Amino acid sequence: MPKFRRTVIISDGIKGHYHQSLGVAEWMERLSGTTLDPAIVSIPPLTLFDRVFKLKLLVRGLEVHGGSFSREWLKSMGVRYNKYEEGTTLFISAGSKAAPFCMTLAKATHNKCAVLMTPSVLGTKSFDYAIVPKHDKPDLRQGNVITTLGAPNHIYEPTLKDIASHYFAGRDFRGHKVIAVLIGGSDANYKINSRWVREILMPLQSVKDAKFLITTSRRTGESVENTVEEIFSGNPSLEHMFLFSRTPNQNSITAILGAATHVLVTEDSVSMVSEAVTAGFRVGLIRVPRTTGQIKHMLGFGARRFDDMFEEFSQRGLIHDFGPEFYYPKFLESYEQRHGQDFNEAKRAADWILHHS
Secondary structure, eight states: OOOOOEEEEESSSSSHHHHHHHHHHHHHHHHHHOOOOOOOOOOOOOOIIIIIIIISHHHHHHSSSOOHHHHHHHHHHHHOOTSSSSSSSEEEESSSTTHHHHHHHHHTTTOOOEEOOTTHHHSTTTTTEEEEEGGGGGOGGGSSSEEEEOOOOOOOHHHHHHHHHHTTOOOOOOTTTEEEOOOOOOOOOOOHHHHHHHHHGGGGGGGGSSSEEEETTTTOOOOHHHHHHHHHHTOEEEEEETTTTTTOOOOOOOHHHHHHHHEETTTTTTTHHHHHHHBBOOOEEEEEEEOOOOHHHTTTTTGGEEEEEHHHHHTTEEEOOOOSSSSOOHHHSOOBOOOOSOOHHHHHHHHHHHTOO
């Protein structure tokens, strides 16, 4: 039986990071049968001085010094720490900005901490539990590391249909294929622009007896979103379009996954691919143009580091990789595309923490 009586999620304000932490926290409750009273602590606004000096230069000192140093650091950042009882709390974070707060709160209060992903500068050694994707190639000799295929997340398949019924109340999808299209955006590794989005979306216009649920993400950008809207404007098959730039506080992906029969996801979003696979879908993976920087890719960095992950997803029957020349008809001809496997990395990570606590 775990000794934790509560979990505290340290949030940097990025939904994808929060959903990773939330997924692990919720599964710890489900598996332990204990109400862990999950709470959220948002990191304070960071000045340029904070980001450069306190989060980068001082962060190494946080690793080697004890609770008193951590308490002083937290005070300097304006974060309260004296409300957490010793030995009862697990702090959880995802992302580099939240990681120092997660670690120092644990040190300051003599509790435990878990980090998801590999925080830059700080690394994973100073955390009690590190939940790291395989594509980060962590050092497993540390003993505090578990690797995941893709990103753990908050998707809980048994509740999805109820969420969809509530979200899409009054709409009847029976007799139709419901195709969810999840679109990411450009970053250091990938380049999504209006021309390319037009190329991948226009062929979907010819799909018969289908309903479309489309969502963009934080990185998509308004110009690409405008193109998406233009393509489906007036199309009677469009049931729902969520454009992130216009309603950033809305979160409809759980409802979309609860209503869908097929899911197409652009490869740049590991989070959305992972969420769709966790929801039980055999995901149609849409390959995305990669940025220049061939040396980086040849050395196995950049987008190349995700290729092994997608290959394993594919080998396990969890995704269908369309490759460079995507062709939808065969993937969409069946009534639905589901993998029928028990796949949930947040559950597996939570079980690992409980067994090592």
